[in-house]
Amino acid sequence: xxxxxxxxxxxxxxxxxxxxxxxxxxxxxxxxxxxxxxxxxxxxxxxxxxxxxxxxxxxxxxxxxxxxxxxxxxxxxxxxxxxxxxxxxxxxxxxxxxxxxxxxxxxxxxxxxxxxxxxxxxxxxxxxxxxxxxxxxxxxxxxxxxxxxxxxxxxxxxxxxxxxxxxxxxxxxxxxxxxxxxxxxxxxxxxxxxxxxxxxxxxxxxxxxxxxxxxxxxxxxxxxxxxxxxxxxxxxxxxxxxxxxxxxxxxxxxxxxxxxxxxxxxxxxxxxxxxxxxxxxxxxxxxxxxxxxxxxxxxxxxxxxxxx
Amino acid sequence: xxxxxxxxxxxxxxxxxxxxxxxxxxxxxxxxxxxxxxxxxxxxxxxxxxxxxxxxxxxxxxxxxxxxxxxxxxxxxxxxxxxxxxxxxxxxxxxxxxxxxxxxxxxxxxxxxxxxxxxxxxxxxxxxxxxxxxxxxxxxxxxxxxxxxxxxxxxxxxxxxxxxxxxxxxxxxxxxxxxxxxxxxxxxxxxxxxxxxxxxxxxxxxxxxxxxxxxxxxxxxxxxxxxxxxxxxxxxxxxxxxxxxxxxxxxxxxxxxxxxxxxxxxxxxxxxxxxxxxxxxxxxxxxxxxxxxxxxxxxxxxxxxxxx
Numbered sequence: 001x002x003x004x005x006x007x008x009x010x011x012x013x014x015x016x017x018x019x020x021x022x023x024x025x026x027x028x029x030x031x032x033x034x035x036x037x038x039x040x041x042x043x044x045x046x047x048x049x050x051x052x053x054x055x056x057x058x059x060x061x062x063x064x065x066x067x068x069x070x071x072x073x074x075x076x077x078x079x080x081x082x083x084x085x086x087x088x089x090x091x092x093x094x095x096x097x098x099x100x101x102x103x104x105x106x107x108x109x110x111x112x113x114x115x116x117x118x119x120x121x122x123x124x125x126x127x128x129x130x131x132x133x134x135x136x137x138x139x140x141x142x143x144x145x146x147x148x149x150x151x152x153x154x155x156x157x158x159x160x161x162x163x164x165x166x167x168x169x170x171x172x173x174x175x176x177x178x179x180x181x182x183x184x185x186x187x188x189x190x191x192x193x194x195x196x197x198x199x200x201x202x203x204x205x206x207x208x209x210x211x212x213x214x215x216x217x218x219x220x221x222x223x224x225x226x227x228x229x230x231x232x233x234x235x236x237x238x239x240x241x242x243x244x245x246x247x248x249x250x251x252x253x254x255x256x257x258x259x260x261x262x263x264x265x266x267x268x269x270x271x272x273x274x275x276x277x278x279x280x281x282x283x284x285x286x287x288x289x290x291x292x293x294x295x296x297x298x299x300x301x302x303x304x305x306x307x308x
Numbered sequence: 309x310x311x312x313x314x315x316x317x318x319x320x321x322x323x324x325x326x327x328x329x330x331x332x333x334x335x336x337x338x339x340x341x342x343x344x345x346x347x348x349x350x351x352x353x354x355x356x357x358x359x360x361x362x363x364x365x366x367x368x369x370x371x372x373x374x375x376x377x378x379x380x381x382x383x384x385x386x387x388x389x390x391x392x393x394x395x396x397x398x399x400x401x402x403x404x405x406x407x408x409x410x411x412x413x414x415x416x417x418x419x420x421x422x423x424x425x426x427x428x429x430x431x432x433x434x435x436x437x438x439x440x441x442x443x444x445x446x447x448x449x450x451x452x453x454x455x456x457x458x459x460x461x462x463x464x465x466x467x468x469x470x471x472x473x474x475x476x477x478x479x480x481x482x483x484x485x486x487x488x489x490x491x492x493x494x495x496x497x498x499x500x501x502x503x504x505x506x507x508x509x510x511x512x513x514x515x516x517x518x519x520x521x522x523x524x525x526x527x528x529x530x531x532x533x534x535x536x537x538x539x540x541x542x543x544x545x546x547x548x549x550x551x552x553x554x555x556x557x558x559x560x561x562x563x564x565x566x567x568x569x570x571x572x573x574x575x576x577x578x579x580x581x582x583x584x585x586x587x588x589x590x591x592x593x594x595x596x597x598x599x600x601x602x603x604x605x606x607x608x609x610x611x612x613x614x615x616x
Contacts, residue, residue, distance in 0.1 A: 022511040153515035153531060154508070161518050161527065192500045198536070200462070202510040203330040207461035209514045210469050213521040219469065223461060228506070 004037035005110055006307045009103035010300045011088045012095035013171065013265045014139035017226040017256035018204035022152045023163075024095075024143040027171060028300035032099045033307065034063070035083040036107035043079040044068050044104075051086030052096075062128030066101035069124040070108050074115060080108055089293070092175045093263035098140030101128025106145060106304045118145050122160060134183050140259065147303035149212055165299045166215040170274035172252070174243065174281040175263040177291040180236050185260035188232055197227045217253055217269045224254025224267065237262045239284045246280035271296065312345035313418055314615045317411035318608045319396050320403035321479065321573045322447035325534040325564035326512035330460045331471075332403075332451040335479060336608035340407045341615065342371070343391040344415035351387040352376050352412075359394030360404075370436035374409035377432040378416050382423060388416055397601070400483045401571035406448030409436025414453060414612045426453050430468060443494065448567065455611035457520055473607045474523040478582035480560070482551065482589040483571040485599040488544050493568035496540055505535045525561055525577045532562025532575065545570045547592045554588035579604065 011030040016023040032051075039045075044067035046056040058064030063082050071079070082104055088096040105124045109116050116124075122141050130136040142150040142160045149163035207223035210216070234240040234257060243264050247255040251273040252266035264281065268274040278294045285292040319338040324331040340359075347353075352375035354364040366372030371390050379387070390412055396404040413432040417424050424432075433449040450458040450468045457471035501509075512531045519527035542548040542565060551572050555563040559581040560574035572589065576582040586602045593600040 019510070019514070021507045022514060151511065151514045151518060153511045153527075159515070159530060161515055163514075163518055164521075189503065191503060193503050193506050195497065195499060195501050195536070198501050198506045198509065199329045201506065202327070202513040203459065203461045205510040205514050206327070206330060206459045206471075206517045207467070207469055209517040210459060210471055210521070213472075213518070219461075222467060225462075228503070 002111065004035060005107045006033065006035045007103055007107050008305050008307050009034055009099035010144055010303065012098055012140045012143045013173065014095065014259040015229065015257065016208070017224040017230065017254060018201050018208055019151070020226070020229045021137065021139060023149065024139040025149045025171070026143040026147050026300040026303055027094070027295070027297040029297040030088065030094065030173070030295045032087050032103065033085040034100070034103040034107065036104060036111065037081040038078060038111050039081050040078045042077065044071060045079065045081050046084065047081045048083035049086070050084070052090050054086070054090060062097040062132050063100040063104035065131045066125045066128035067104040067108060069127040070105045073124070074112065076112055089175065091179055091181065093257070093259040093261045094173060094175070095140035095144065095259065097128060097132035098125065098144050101125040102141050102144040103304055119158060119160060121145050123158060135186065143303065145303050147301045148299060151209070163209060164213045165301055166212060166217065166220070168217070168269050169299050170268050170271050171297050171299065172247070172266045172268065172274045172277045172281065173258055173263050173295045173297070174278070174285065175293045176238065176285055178238065178262050180260065180262050185233060185236065188236070189229060190232070193228050200225070200227050220267065221253030224256060226256055230256055233257055233261055237264065238290060239288055240264065242284045243281050246284050247277045250276040250280035252277045310419065312343060313415045314341065314343045315411055315415050316613050316615050317342055317407035318452055318611065320406055320448045320451045321481065322403065322567040323537065323565065324516070325532040325538065325562060326509050326516055327459070328534070328537045329445065329447060331457065332447040333457045333479070334451040334455050334608040334611055335402070335481070335603065335605040337605040338396065338402065338481070338603045340395050340411065341393040342408070342411040342415065344412060344419065345389040346419050347387050347389050349387045350385065352379060353387065353389050354392065355389045356391035357394070358392070360398050362394070362398060370405040370440050371408040371412035373439045374433045374436035375412040375416060377435040378413045381428070381432070382420065384420055397483065399487055399489065401565070401567040401569045402481060402483070403448035403452060403567065405436060405440035406433065406452050409433040410449050410452040411612055427466060427468060429453050431466060451611065453611050456607060456609045459517070471517060472521045473609055474520060474525065474528070476525070476577050477607050478576050478579050479605050479607065480555070480574045480576065480582045480585045480589065481566055481571050481603045481605070482586070482593070483601045484546065484593055486546065486570050488568065488570050493541060493544065496544070497537060498540070501536050508533070508535050528575065529561030532564060534564055538564055541565055541569055545572065546598060547596050548572065550592045551589050554592050555585045558584040558588035560585045
């Protein structure tokens with residue numbers, strides 16, 4: 001049995017247009033690194049945190065909180081040290097907190113020879129999400145742990161459904177470097193929606209899930225519509241309309257807000273298109289002078305993985 | 309080329325709990341018969357209508373109206389006679405009007421060697437639905453024409469997505485003989501829903517579509533939840549709660565209102581369970597003294613079919 005693991009913790013796109021609060025997908029080439037180490041002393045200790053300015057106290061760090069939830073449910077008598085090497089920017093909308101909280105509990109579970117199911121790990125990681133945003137949501141942690149596309153069908157009881165990933169699907173994500181807090185981004189949403197918009201949304205969600213299973217790229221594109229959240233949240237993202245128009249013009253299947261923003265994602269069929277889409281998205285922010293990062297990534301079908 | 313066709317027009321279940329206004333499914337052993345005949349005189353003429361008291365004037369009969377929409381779009385110079393042998397009771401909530409309107413246009417299309425696509429036929433048949441209920445909905449006509457489960461992803465443009473049908477799925481439908489008009493049943497719905505209920509609904513719809521594709525009967529059952537329409541419409545159906553409890557108690561995967569009611573459907577894995585479910589549903593209406601019909605049917609994967 002190994003005593004420590006170095007792992008890759010993927011960035012994730014949540015919501016995915018019509019899948020508000022239920023859908024998420026894991027990325028392949030964007031993510032953090034973590035090292036988790038078994039120690040004899042009871043407790044969870046963040047010993048290294050590089051790349052982002054985040055608290056290292058166990059009860060203020062999402063990996064720490066998720067790890068403590070794991071430990072509380074486990075009969076393991078020792079503890080864990082955690083090293084976090086952040087590559088995902090906090091607050092970018094691609095699951096920075098989920099990467100840390102899932103990485104911690106996934107590696108702990110591996111080091112103890114898997115006492116918990118993946119679904120139980122989702123529950124522990126959700127404690128980290130609760131610290132980060134005030135809501136214990138699962139739409140980022142589920143894909144990080146299961147890989148691919150996941151659907152949170154229900155919270156009570158927690159029911160996570162893995163969805164098929166079409167092999168040629170490539171994501172482009174642009175992160176304009178402005179700050180939007182997840183909690184603020186939630187506050188501007190309305191409590192009520194029209195039944196008419198609801199019907200459109202579940203029609204599209206059904207279409208998207210069908211398109212993912214049948215690998216029908218055109219259907220995936222048609223279904224990437226959001227009449228409920230995008231019209232409100234996109235107001236907080238400068239240049240959103242132009243970026244989306246640019247992405248679609250360059251051949252993207254669809255484009256929307258990643259998580260609660262400000263990152264914007266697009267899906268394309270094939271890497272060549274995804275690169276053209278990235279170029280079109282970048283040009284908008286170059287023109288209006290907003291600093292930005294762009295990621296192009298295949299879909300990650302395995303979730304967190306061990307690094308050599 | 310044949311001059312007339314005798315066809316079977318299936319009953320259909322629309323809405324299907326979490327799929328309000330978007331999902332539908334065709335039944336195999338419940339439906340009407342129709343004969344459609346080419347004639348040289350321009351126009352659509354209902355020459356026989358047996359089994360139900362319904363208007364025979366072309367512009368007041370759903371098959372007539374749908375047929376006229378077909379004819380208006382066609383360059384065919386002649387006309388059609390229609391004989392309708394209703395087995396589905398009007399107003400029962402299992403797509404009586406959709407069976408007639410789809411049967412008419414499907415057979416006309418066959419007799420003219422398929423000038424129109426199935427999607428175009430849906431549009432013609434929707435004119436019949438508009439006459440029947442005031443709304444040109446597609447959730448019954450789509451499964452009658454495509455067979456199996458169908459999703460109406462969008463109305464503008466009309467986008468119908470065929471969904472896989474698990475091979476062992478069997479429907480039980482009970483029709484308590486009380487009258488609820490589709491138009492009344494629409495009026496009692498609220499214009500707004502909470503975002504929270506919306507999220508539950510599209511989570512369940514995604515789960516149901518995933519369960520149908522992966523043939524995961526347990527997931528299908530868990531997803532057959534409706535927090536939006538069923539709590540309101542079920543008030544109009546005496547004994548609904550007891551029927552649902554009886555169906556689930558007898559082993560049904562899920563149970564809900566068929567279309568806008570008053571029929572109640574249940575899905576089961578296998579015919580044996582579907583029969584036990586039928587028995588449990590029947591007992592409720594026997595006890596409270598409401599006349600009722602019960603149907604047990606496999607899912608119909610082809611839609612309308614030619615009878616010898």
